[in-house]
Amino acid sequence: MTxxxxxxxxxxxxxxxxxxxAGGAVILFFFVLALFPSVFSGHDPNRIDIxxxxxxxxxxxxxxxxxxxxxxxxxxxxxxxxxLSVGFVAESIAIGIGLVIGLLAGYYGGxxxxxxxxxxxIMLCFPTFFLILAxxxxxxxxxxxxxxxxxxxxxxxxxxxxxAETLSLKERDFISAARAQGAGxxxxxxxxxxxxxxAPILVAATLGVAGAILVESGLSFLGIGVQPPxxxxxxxxxxxxxxxxxxxxLSLYPGLAIFLTVLGYNLLGEGIRDAVDPRLKxx
Amino acid sequence: MSRPLRPRAxxxxxxxxxxxxxxxxxxxxxPGKGTAASDAPAHGDAIIEGSIGDISGFLSAVTTDxxxxxxxxxxxxxxxxxxxxxxxxxxxxxxxxxxxDGKKITFRLRKGVTWHDGAPFTSDDVMFTxxxxxxxxxxxxxxxxxxxxxxxxxxxxxxxxxEYARPFAPALASWGMHILPKHLLEKxxxxxxxxxxxxxxxxxxxxxxxxxxxxxxxxxxNPAYFExxxxxxxxxxxxxxxxxxxxxxLKSGGLDLMNLTPLxxxxxxxxxxxxxxxxxxxxxxxxxxxxxxRLSHPFFKDSKVRQAIAHAVxxxxxxxxxFFGLGQEATxxxxxxxxxxxxxxxxxxxDPSKAKELLAEAGWKEKDGDGVLKKDGRRFEFTxxxxxxxxxxxxTAAIIQQNLSAVGIKMEIRTVEWAAFIxxxxxxxxxxxxxxxxxxxxDPDQYDVWHSSKTGPDELNHxxxxxxxxxxxxxEGRRTFDTGKRKKAYFRIQEILAEEQPIVFLCYPxxxxxxxxxxxxxxxxxxxxxxxxxxxxxxxxxxxxxxFRQ
Numbered sequence: 125m126t127x128x129x130x131x132x133x134x135x136x137x138x139x140x141x142x143x144x145x146a147g148g149a150v151i152l153f154f155f156v157l158a159l160f161p162s163v164f165s166g167h168d169p170n171r172i173d174i175x176x177x178x179x180x181x182x183x184x185x186x187x188x189x190x191x192x193x194x195x196x197x198x199x200x201x202x203x204x205x206x207x208l209s210v211g212f213v214a215e216s217i218a219i220g221i222g223l224v225i226g227l228l229a230g231y232y233g234g235x236x237x238x239x240x241x242x243x244x245x246i247m248l249c250f251p252t253f254f255l256i257l258a259x260x261x262x263x264x265x266x267x268x269x270x271x272x273x274x275x276x277x278x279x280x281x282x283x284x285x286x287x288a289e290t291l292s293l294k295e296r297d298f299i300s301a302a303r304a305q306g307a308g309x310x311x312x313x314x315x316x317x318x319x320x321x322x323a324p325i326l327v328a329a330t331l332g333v334a335g336a337i338l339v340e341s342g343l344s345f346l347g348i349g350v351q352p353p354x355x356x357x358x359x360x361x362x363x364x365x366x367x368x369x370x371x372x373x374l375s376l377y378p379g380l381a382i383f384l385t386v387l388g389y390n391l392l393g394e395g396i397r398d399a400v401d402p403r404l405k406x407x
Numbered sequence: 408m409s410r411p412l413r414p415r416a417x418x419x420x421x422x423x424x425x426x427x428x429x430x431x432x433x434x435x436x437x438p439g440k441g442t443a444a445s446d447a448p449a450h451g452d453a454i455i456e457g458s459i460g461d462i463s464g465f466l467s468a469v470t471t472d473x474x475x476x477x478x479x480x481x482x483x484x485x486x487x488x489x490x491x492x493x494x495x496x497x498x499x500x501x502x503x504x505x506x507x508d509g510k511k512i513t514f515r516l517r518k519g520v521t522w523h524d525g526a527p528f529t530s531d532d533v534m535f536t537x538x539x540x541x542x543x544x545x546x547x548x549x550x551x552x553x554x555x556x557x558x559x560x561x562x563x564x565x566x567x568x569x570e571y572a573r574p575f576a577p578a579l580a581s582w583g584m585h586i587l588p589k590h591l592l593e594k595x596x597x598x599x600x601x602x603x604x605x606x607x608x609x610x611x612x613x614x615x616x617x618x619x620x621x622x623x624x625x626x627x628x629n630p631a632y633f634e635x636x637x638x639x640x641x642x643x644x645x646x647x648x649x650x651x652x653x654x655x656x657l658k659s660g661g662l663d664l665m666n667l668t669p670l671x672x673x674x675x676x677x678x679x680x681x682x683x684x685x686x687x688x689x690x691x692x693x694x695x696x697x698x699x700x701r702l703s704h705p706f707f708k709d710s711k712v713r714q715a716i717a718h719a720v721x722x723x724x725x726x727x728x729x730f731f732g733l734g735q736e737a738t739x740x741x742x743x744x745x746x747x748x749x750x751x752x753x754x755x756x757x758d759p760s761k762a763k764e765l766l767a768e769a770g771w772k773e774k775d776g777d778g779v780l781k782k783d784g785r786r787f788e789f790t791x792x793x794x795x796x797x798x799x800x801x802x803t804a805a806i807i808q809q810n811l812s813a814v815g816i817k818m819e820i821r822t823v824e825w826a827a828f829i830x831x832x833x834x835x836x837x838x839x840x841x842x843x844x845x846x847x848x849x850d851p852d853q854y855d856v857w858h859s860s861k862t863g864p865d866e867l868n869h870x871x872x873x874x875x876x877x878x879x880x881x882x883e884g885r886r887t888f889d890t891g892k893r894k895k896a897y898f899r900i901q902e903i904l905a906e907e908q909p910i911v912f913l914c915y916p917x918x919x920x921x922x923x924x925x926x927x928x929x930x931x932x933x934x935x936x937x938x939x940x941x942x943x944x945x946x947x948x949x950x951x952x953x954x955f956r957q
Contacts, residue, residue, distance in 0.1 A: 191670070352820055353820070366650070
């Protein structure tokens with residue numbers, strides 16, 4: 125079977141999983157929001173209107189206004205861009221680091237493996253959220269710093285996955301064949317082993333994005349993530365907390381958006397895992 | 408805003424300048440309830456207050472934030488204090504005489520006063536405190552007042568004499584400084600590092616019980632207090648670094664006293680249920696919020712730039728949008744309605760086009776159509792700092808940010824936790840601009856904040872303001888007891904500050920404390936509500952906390 129047909133077979137199985145498709149649809153929906161915010165709301169997300177503070181949802185403000193009279197819908201759709209891209213970029217950084225470390229550890233084995241995996245163990249010892257809090261205290265909060273920190277504290281799972289795959293792949297015949305043909309170490313690692321580890325990475329990445337979005341929301345909610353007035357779902361929720369008794373819309377909608385996005389990524393991730401797992405074949 | 412937003416009862420008006428973590432203070436809106444027979448004063452019960460920021464120590468000589476000063480106020484006394492009408496009255500001093508030329512004050516101290524550890528209080532303690540205040544090893548922001556003393560003497564254990572080389576108007580008020588116990592501190596050259604800064608022993612109405620950093624401070628009534636044992640047996644101040652959480656705690660019974668935010672006051676406390684359990688008070692607090700600049704910053708050196716920012720900032724929008732109208736536009740560092748306040752200073756109405764004109768005159772011009780002004784290749788971008796947890800300041804910053812972007816200035820906002828904000832940024836001068844509050848003391852002498860010599864790391868002129876005429880007027884104002892002459896000096900200072908705008912004065916917010924209804928004896932006055940804290944009581948039948956774990 126060619127790689128091409130394996131990919132098609134995987135997609136076909138994925139398409140037959142209604143939960144995964146629903147998750148994918150939710151994510152797609154939020155991506156469309158993030159890409160074309162002005163289509164969904166004509167308001168400027170940072171426009172303060174003190175005459176309309178905490179107005180309930182109405183025709184001109186479908187999701188109401190916040191504690192400075194800013195349109196919540198506009199902030200939600202612009203916040204989608206921030207929240208989704210934080211998830212995406214952070215996870216890309218994590219995968220980049222995880223891939224390299226996993227490949228090196230798995231391929232070279234021995235002492236290299238021991239050193240790298242102990243480093244992974246050390247990183248896993250830190251409670252991630254508190255590590256992030258401590259680092260932000262030093263370098264200061266900004267969108268780029270948040271992406272960076274979530275990335276460099278979240279690669280350990282990927283590294284372990286890649287290492288395990290590499291350990292088994294490097295013993296296969298096609299690697300021996302490549303080596304017999306004179307392929308160098310770099311070529312074997314990146315051209316032959318790496319592509320074969322992508323399926324589990326894709327699963328990990330999808331779930332990882334969900335995690336990163338949650339962490340960003342948490343940090344922004346605590347006021348040390350994305351800094352005002354830039355909207356992110358997390359910091360809209362902060363304003364919601366202060367006014368929850370009489371401005372429910374400020375808490376409900378960003379909360380719902382975070383919930384649905386994370387759920388969507390998780391469903392999609394699990395769907396992909398089922399689709400690429402050969403043990404489920406023929407079910 | 409004014410005093411720390413701390414919803415913490417203040418025993419007496421603060422006599423020195425402190426930084427405010429939020430607005431608040433003392434005063435009242437609700438009418439006092441009639442006193443029925445069953446309401447008879449009784450000892451017992453505890454009051455639990457909420458505070459947004461932890462204290463940094465108990466020795467008020469070496470702290471500059473309102474939380475710490477108020478905590479110290481439970482444990483320590485000064486020789487004098489402000490009464491309910493903000494007039495000076497004796498505290499540890501029974502009475503005093505001022506010589507006809509105003510240069511010599513003779514205090515007669517109360518007899519029979521003891522420190523919480525049982526040692527007697529004498530004039531030696533006052534002398535010791537004075538010496539420490541002028542000691543260069545003491546990192547205090549308040550030494551200046553005491554350096555004015557030419558000669559101090561303690562002729563007998565109950566008399567203390569301070570002589571001044573020249574008349575010094577704030578002299579009497581300066582003796583509101585908390586008196587320190589000599590017998591416990593004399594072995595510690597730097598009092599800020601002494602154990603007493605963490606476990607204070609004072610003469611005050613309450614004794615220190617415990618301080619759990621970041622969590623709470625606890626005080627118990629001092630049965631031997633010279634004005635009688637306070638009715639309330641225990642005071643607990645809980646640190647809750649978020650005002651919305653604090654409010655939920657108040658409503659669920661975890662707190663008895665907090666300063667409400669304007670939003671809570673206008674929208675969340677109108678319910679019958681809230682009114683059934685709490686009295687609300689409202690009065691102009693003794694403090695103001697400002698947008699301050701580090702004046703050595705190349706952008707802010709030029710007074711035209713600062714005037715432009717003053718015109719660009721829409722103070723009305725701040726007062727309406729953030730304070731829901733519960734405050735007044737600030738024009739200077741004095742409180743409206745008090746004698747030093749000058750109502751006729753230059754004002755800066757919201758006027759973006761005027762602001763742009765002034766910026767253009769200062770050389771700031773839009774060049775490439777990206778909406779940000781430039782000069783000598785630098786974009787007009789800076790970061791404003793304020794303390795976290797105070798939503799009002801964050802919202803104020805958001806409004807100012809929008810106002811400034813309309814004239815081509817890009818302002819980033821960063822919020823930092825209170826202690827780090829003061830210690831890492833304000834004291835180390837690591838800021839471009841900040842949003843912060845000062846309190847307003849009853850005596851108008853603000854030498855420590857505005858004089859050009861007061862710019863050291865532990866001193867209060869952290870913006871680095873220097874103006875020769877203001878320096879001279881500050882000196883003049885403190886050298887005479889003639890209120891007319893002092894008024895003239897302080898009026899002129901306000902004119903200069905208004906003209907130069909070293910800081911943009913934003914707002915005098917109202918204090919909006921809410922106190923549980925079981926507390927009686929609260930009588931609002933110009934000094935607020937907490938001046939008579941030791942007379943607050945809970946009638947026997949309504950007491951909530953009856954047994955205390957020590």
